[in-house]
Amino acid sequence: MTTRGKLKPRLGAFYAVQLPEADDFAFWRERARGLVQCDVPPDRIAWIEPGATGSLFASGDTRLSPPPSDARAVRASKAFVQAAQTAMCHSDPDRFGLLYRLLWRLQGNPRALEDRADADVRRLDEFIRQVRRDMHKMRAFVRFRLVPTDADALGPEAAEHYVAWFEPEHHILRANAGFFVRRFANMRWSILTPQGSLHWDGDALCEGPPAQKADAPAGDAMEELWRRYYASIFNPARLKIGAMLKEMPRKYWKNMPETALIADLVAGAQGREATMIDAGAIAPEDRPDSLSAIDKAIHMCRRCPIGELETRAVMGEGPQDADLMIVGEQPGDQEDLAGRPFVGPAGHLLDEHLEQAGIDRAATYVTNGVKHFKFVMRGKRRLHQSPTAKEIDTCRWWIEDERALVKPKLVLALGASAARSMLGRTVSISRERGRAHGLGDGSELWITAHPSYLLRLDGAGREEQERLFDADLAAVAGRLAELAGR
Numbered sequence: 001m002t003t004r005g006k007l008k009p010r011l012g013a014f015y016a017v018q019l020p021e022a023d024d025f026a027f028w029r030e031r032a033r034g035l036v037q038c039d040v041p042p043d044r045i046a047w048i049e050p051g052a053t054g055s056l057f058a059s060g061d062t063r064l065s066p067p068p069s070d071a072r073a074v075r076a077s078k079a080f081v082q083a084a085q086t087a088m089c090h091s092d093p094d095r096f097g098l099l100y101r102l103l104w105r106l107q108g109n110p111r112a113l114e115d116r117a118d119a120d121v122r123r124l125d126e127f128i129r130q131v132r133r134d135m136h137k138m139r140a141f142v143r144f145r146l147v148p149t150d151a152d153a154l155g156p157e158a159a160e161h162y163v164a165w166f167e168p169e170h171h172i173l174r175a176n177a178g179f180f181v182r183r184f185a186n187m188r189w190s191i192l193t194p195q196g197s198l199h200w201d202g203d204a205l206c207e208g209p210p211a212q213k214a215d216a217p218a219g220d221a222m223e224e225l226w227r228r229y230y231a232s233i234f235n236p237a238r239l240k241i242g243a244m245l246k247e248m249p250r251k252y253w254k255n256m257p258e259t260a261l262i263a264d265l266v267a268g269a270q271g272r273e274a275t276m277i278d279a280g281a282i283a284p285e286d287r288p289d290s291l292s293a294i295d296k297a298i299h300m301c302r303r304c305p306i307g308e309l310e311t312r313a314v315m316g317e318g319p320q321d322a323d324l325m326i327v328g329e330q331p332g333d334q335e336d337l338a339g340r341p342f343v344g345p346a347g348h349l350l351d352e353h354l355e356q357a358g359i360d361r362a363a364t365y366v367t368n369g370v371k372h373f374k375f376v377m378r379g380k381r382r383l384h385q386s387p388t389a390k391e392i393d394t395c396r397w398w399i400e401d402e403r404a405l406v407k408p409k410l411v412l413a414l415g416a417s418a419a420r421s422m423l424g425r426t427v428s429i430s431r432e433r434g435r436a437h438g439l440g441d442g443s444e445l446w447i448t449a450h451p452s453y454l455l456r457l458d459g460a461g462r463e464e465q466e467r468l469f470d471a472d473l474a475a476v477a478g479r480l481a482e483l484a485g486r
């Protein structure tokens with residue numbers, strides 16, 4: 001590389017740069033730019049972790065002259081900046097040096113990152129993969145515990161404070177903060193780690209010092225719920241220990257209440273397989289005992305990939321003694337924003353047809369089989385994606401709990417996903433609509449099309465489907481009146 005500008009690095013000068021924070025990308029970028037513009041080659045720089053002390057630092061020359069005014073702009077593609085931002089969160093002390101080497105090389109060869117065989121490029125990829133995996137694991141495995149707070153001093157809303165202890169491998173706490181704020185926006189929580197802590201009071205996020213495990217509480221009712229949930233979704237017929245360990249590596253087990261069950265569940269798997277009818281079935285006495293307990297629990301649920309998306313769980317709504325429960329597939333974009341089921345376009349269409357059939361929505365319990373909105377981004381829009389059979393089956397635990405508490409006489413499933421969430425099998429709407437299916441507890445399931453399906457049709461096709469939809473709703477209204485003895 002040629003020396004640009006008037007200012008040359010002093011021959012033999014050595015630069016030591018100490019980062020103020022382990023993940024301070026803005027600081028690194030600012031320093032790296034200045035060093036490139038002053039033509040300081042990678043091997044003349046020692047990048048030092050925050051808090052480190054030592055001989056290098058003492059003898060290093062940290063005073064870099066400002067770059068010359070005619071120094072060329074530093075080249076760094078958007079892809080490099082994004083990659084560097086993620087890799088900066090890695091715990092390897094060489095990350096700063098690696099990024100500087102790559103930045104240095106990009107000045108002479110803007111395509112340097114495209115050489116997948118290059119050792120530095122491969123290392124960068126590996127850092128990014130490991131950081132992303134750690135972020136994902138944190139999202140999945142943070143377990144909040146409810147701690148009692150002084151309600152008298154702080155007011156009733158402050159009474160519920162959730163605290164989690166987590167030990168990340170990399171410096172991902174700050175990078176993951178947005179996820180937890182969006183996901184648990186309405187809760188008061190703290191996440192404590194050995195690297196620092198985050199505290200959210202429902203309005204503002206603040207950072208705190210590193211913590212110790214003893215600072216976090218152990219054991220509460222929520223833990224018991226997690227344990228029961230895990231036991232209920234554990235399917236011994238599908239036991240694959242290798243895959244389980246890959247998904248939930250042992251190093252995370254110590255802070256997850258449900259993992260206390262794993263050894264017993266694995267040991268008893270074969271015996272249970274013979275008698276197990278339904279992976280979602282659990283004894284009635286093990287159910288959460290209120291709708292608000294389910295509401296809290298679904299907000300924590302990240303048992304399937306949908307729970308990993310940054311959406312909020314949408315709980316069912318309506319009277320707990322409703323005779324009719326209407327089940328949709330999953331919240332849509334509007335429902336996710338409002339936190340209520342069926343408030344978007346499909347909800348408006350449903351309301352119109354319910355009114356026409358003489359079914360009072362206000363007297364109905366309305367919910368969804370899947371509690372989170374599954375989507376893909378298209379530009380700025382979040383496009384609905386259907387849940388997979390496995391995702392619906394994983395979420396059945398919650399809808400079964402709701403049904404056990406509401407005890408409706410009739411359940412109306414809108415569409416094939418909702419019908420699957422009630423029956424645990426694939427359902428053909430055209431073959432199974434418009435008649436009663438026994439649900440085992442004396443209640444009946446009725447199946448019809450989903451209003452979103454009607455919204456996608458037009459012309460004669462739409463008219464025909466609306467007619468069938470109305471006929472199904474009229475049959476449900478008639479059956480409701482019959483059961484009420486009217």
Ligand code: URA
Nearest residue numbers: 328329330331341342
């Ligand atoms: N579609 C559904 O299935 N449920 C909703 O809540 C909204 C749209």
